[in-house]
Amino acid sequence: MRIQPVADEFAHLDEFEELIGPARTRRMHECARLLRERLDGGVLWHVNSTAAGGGVAEMLHTLVPLYRSLGVRAGWMVVGGDEEFFTVTKRLGAGLYGSPGDGGPLGARERAAYLRALAGNAEPARALVGPRDVLVLHDHQTAGLAELLHDAVSATYWRCHVGVDEPNAAADRAWGFLSPLLDRARGLVYSVRRHAPDDPRVAVIPPFLSPFSEKNRALTPEEARACLAHCGLGEARGTDSGPAGGGSAFEHPARVVADGLPQPGEPLLVQVSRWDLLKDMHGVLAAFAEHTDSGHLALVGPDPGGIPDDVEQKVWFDRCLAVREALPAAQRCRATLVCLSMADLAENAVLVNGIQRSADVVLQKSLAEGFGLTVTEAMWKSKPVVASAVGGIREQITHGHDGLLIPDATDLAGFGALMGAAVAAGPQLAPLGARAHERVLNDYLPDVDVVRTAALLGAG
Numbered sequence: 109m110r111i112q113p114v115a116d117e118f119a120h121l122d123e124f125e126e127l128i129g130p131a132r133t134r135r136m137h138e139c140a141r142l143l144r145e146r147l148d149g150g151v152l153w154h155v156n157s158t159a160a161g162g163g164v165a166e167m168l169h170t171l172v173p174l175y176r177s178l179g180v181r182a183g184w185m186v187v188g189g190d191e192e193f194f195t196v197t198k199r200l201g202a203g204l205y206g207s208p209g210d211g212g213p214l215g216a217r218e219r220a221a222y223l224r225a226l227a228g229n230a231e232p233a234r235a236l237v238g239p240r241d242v243l244v245l246h247d248h249q250t251a252g253l254a255e256l257l258h259d260a261v262s263a264t265y266w267r268c269h270v271g272v273d274e275p276n277a278a279a280d281r282a283w284g285f286l287s288p289l290l291d292r293a294r295g296l297v298y299s300v301r302r303h304a305p306d307d308p309r310v311a312v313i314p315p316f317l318s319p320f321s322e323k324n325r326a327l328t329p330e331e332a333r334a335c336l337a338h339c340g341l342g343e344a345r346g347t348d349s350g351p352a353g354g355g356s357a358f359e360h361p362a363r364v365v366a367d368g369l370p371q372p373g374e375p376l377l378v379q380v381s382r383w384d385l386l387k388d389m390h391g392v393l394a395a396f397a398e399h400t401d402s403g404h405l406a407l408v409g410p411d412p413g414g415i416p417d418d419v420e421q422k423v424w425f426d427r428c429l430a431v432r433e434a435l436p437a438a439q440r441c442r443a444t445l446v447c448l449s450m451a452d453l454a455e456n457a458v459l460v461n462g463i464q465r466s467a468d469v470v471l472q473k474s475l476a477e478g479f480g481l482t483v484t485e486a487m488w489k490s491k492p493v494v495a496s497a498v499g500g501i502r503e504q505i506t507h508g509h510d511g512l513l514i515p516d517a518t519d520l521a522g523f524g525a526l527m528g529a530a531v532a533a534g535p536q537l538a539p540l541g542a543r544a545h546e547r548v549l550n551d552y553l554p555d556v557d558v559v560r561t562a563a564l565l566g567a568g
Contacts, residue, residue, distance in 0.1 A: 109229040111236065112159045112184040114169060118177040120320040127319065128555055136555040139562035140178035146567035150240025150262060151181045155233075157197070157249035159186050160453050161410075163315055163481040164246050164269060167554075170318040174554055185233060187250055193225035200248040203282025205386055205476045206272035214285045223252050230256040237261050242565060244297075251286045258292035265295040265564065269315065270478035271303025273498055295564055299479040300500045313560040314500070316552050317484045322457035324488055327465055335462020339446045340364030341376065341406055342466075358459070360449035363411055365429065367441040370404035375531045378467040380408045380460055380482050383425040385475070390428045391520060392473045397439040399524020403531045404442050408463055410456075411447040465489050469530045475517050477501050484552050487511065487544035492537040494526050504552075510543040 118124070125133040143152065152175060156164050168184050175182035189197070195210075196218045202209025212218075230253060237243070241261045245253050247269055254264045272279045283305070290296065298304040301312050317324060327335075336342030338358045370376055377396065381387035389407050396405045412422035425447070432443055446463075448456050464470060470486035472495040479500030486493050487510065495501050496517035505511030512530060514523045530537060 109185055109187055109232045109236075112168075112186045114184055115173040116176055118170070118174040121174070121177050123320065124174075124554075127549075128553060132555055136558050137178065139559045139567070140175070140180050142562050142567035143175075143180050143558075143565065146562075146565050147181065147242065147262075148240050149181075150238060150242065151183050152242050152244070152561075153183050153185055153237065153261075154244045154246065155185045155187065155250050155253065156246040157187050157189075159184075161450070163479075166318065166321070166323070166481070167315055167557075170316075170321065170554055171557060174558070178558070183236075185236065187226065187229045187253070189225035189229075189249075190221075192221040196222045197249045200282045200285060201270060203278045203285075204248060204268070204270045204272065205478075206274070206276050206279045207386060207476070208278045214281055219285065223256075226250075226252040226256060229253065233257060234260050244561075245293075248282070248286060252289045254290050254293040263294040263565070264292065265297055266290050266293045267297040267313070268303070268478075269299050271298065271300055271499060272476055273302060297564065300503055303478070303499070311560070311564050313557060313564070314503070314552060315479045315481055315484070316554045316557050317481070317488055317548055319488065319553065322454050323461050324485060325461070327458075327462055331458070332462045332466050334358070335459050336466050338362055339406075339408070339448070339459060339463060340366050340444060341370060341404075341446070341463070343369065358455055360451045360455060362449065362459070363447035365432065365445040367437070370444075375403040375468040375534070376406060376466060377403050377469045377471055377527060377531070378406045378408060378463055379471040379473065380464065381472070381474075383409045383412060383421040383423075383428065385420070385424060386477075387424075388473050388475050388517070389424065390431045391475075391518075392471055392523075393428055393431050393443060395473070395520040395524040396443065396527060397435050399521055400528045400531065402528070403468075404444070406444045406446055406463065406467075408446045408448065408460070410450050413447075460485075464491065467491055468534070469494055469527065471495065471527065472501065473514075473517065473523055474498055474501065480504060483511075484548055487541075488548045490538075490541035490545040492530055492533075492541050493544065494523070494530050496523070504547070505544075508540075510540060510547050512540075 154168050158165050172182045172184050199209045237260050243264045245266045258264050295309045297311050297313050299314050304310040337344035339362045379392050412425045470491045470493045472483050477499035493511040497513040497515050498517050507513040514526050
């Protein structure tokens with residue numbers, strides 16, 4: 109267990125308060141005051157398993173400094189573990205999504221390995237926490253700490269960011285592993301209500317978007333073009349520069365698989381995801397190739413070579429490669445695969461930002477989803493989103509109002525037809541994109557987390 113260093117204050121507080129307006133600003137400050145009273149000098153600790161990469165880490169890099177700027181003592185701890193621990197937690201994560209994962213067991217040996225690793229984290233944590241502190245434990249990697257640390261703090265809460273719409277044997281097995289470990293948790297927090305068990309402790313707090321982060325801040329046209337050029341999706345101009353200006357500021361090359369650039373004026377469709385079974389990138393490629401006749405598709409994900417502890421990403425990237433290579437030449441030249449370096453996360457985030465802002469249509473054909481942060485990001489950028497109606501995406505998008513949904517995530521023809529319709533509609537979808545931005549502004553910014561956390565702790 110280690111403390112994750114973060115900023116002591118939220119650098120964009122004044123801009124954020126202007127963005128949300130005076131009424132929401134007052135409510136946020138009032139809830140912060142109530143939290144200070146509830147904690148009575150204690151610390152609100154968030155605990156997860158990684159400081160970089162993934163939606164939880166992105167949120168905490170914003171949330172902890174925001175709390176501190178509001179006068180709430182807040183901190184962030186990151187658990188560690190050995191290879192056996194992370195093998196078990198990956199299996200649990202897949203199960204909570206309803207997938208068998210690697211098919212391995214979740215029996216007594218795996219429980220012992222999981223608890224042994226968390227016990228090793230609990231010991232140093234006891235030296236950091238006090239009796240007035242509150243712990244918010246994120247996801248399956250930290251669930252066992254509810255039992256191990258409940259007597260050292262005022263309260264523990266477990267926050268689950270994943271889930272499955274229709275429980276099955278894999279989900280039941282994962283929940284059977286975790287459920288007994290959460291008896292001491294005062295509350296169970298879910299991103300999506302339908303993913304939660306029937307338990308009186310359940311509360312719902314959706315993830316939020318950080319509007320001033322590198323992934324979501326406004327970009328100049330020159331910055332956006334530089335992002336496209338770096339990723340093999342456009343030609344750089346002499347005046348274009350990366351985020352630091354003065355020519356290309358991108359130091360880490362992207363791996364690009366392409367047979368040429370998109371044609372001038374050709375609509376760009378983009379999905380940004382992990383190379384993962386449940387993100388179904390190869391399904392997007394097949395649907396696009398078989399059921400659309402215009403536009404250029406870019407599938408964008410992390411460089412699998414930069415994630416040595418997640419070999420499955422390479423498996424699914426290779427699957428996309430194989431699907432693409434099997435396409436006729438006329439289709440293959442309309443599809444680009446982009447692997448972004450993970451060596452510099454800020455650079456990675458700017459590239460994702462530029463690609464999303466340059467897209468005509470953003471896609472998210474997930475087979476299962478806890479909450480679609482990439483969907484939120486695209487909506488914030490006023491982009492029309494075509495997605496499958498799974499998990500939190502069904503909460504985020506109202507079909508035909510602020511996005512387009514396909515009911516069956518496995519329906520390639522239907523998804524392809526919806527992509528084609530979005531491309532054909534072109535500028536006519538601008539009002540849909542504007543409503544998407546408004547939805548994120550109203551419901552998925554960090555002040556909502558402050559208000560709901562105050563209610564969770566009995567302070568609001």
